[in-house]
Amino acid sequence: MSYGGLSLDLAVNGEYGDQKYSFASVSYGFEGGAYITFGSFGQDFEGSYGELGYGFDFMGLDLSMAVVASSDLGPSQDGGDVALTFGVSRGISFGE
Numbered sequence: 001m002s003y004g005g006l007s008l009d010l011a012v013n014g015e016y017g018d019q020k021y022s023f024a025s026v027s028y029g030f031e032g033g034a035y036i037t038f039g040s041f042g043q044d045f046e047g048s049y050g051e052l053g054y055g056f057d058f059m060g061l062d063l064s065m066a067v068v069a070s071s072d073l074g075p076s077q078d079g080g081d082v083a084l085t086f087g088v089s090r091g092i093s094f095g096e
Helices: none
Strands: 006-016 019-029 034-043 047-058 061-070 082-089
Antiparallel strands (some): 006 019, 019 034, 047 061, 061 082
16 A cells, blocks of 8 residues: 555465464655665564665666665574665566
8 A cells, every 4th residue: 555655565464384474564765766664574473674775767677775674684694684685677568
């Protein structure tokens, strides 16, 4: 759900294998591509995160970069609580 630059994401009674989770996040996108997000997991999964990022279009590619701070970034981060992420994507459409 969104209004202007503000958006809310909510997942209730999600399942991952035999575990259940809930998730909620609120984001605000500023003019020019910057955004800020705060999200939190519940039930069998616990933790929260904050994200400050910037996204832009470059020759048809969507590029993004973000700093993510979390109470638990998972095993790939070796116990760290801050990560720098980069993204490259391209959207496609079928039909008009």
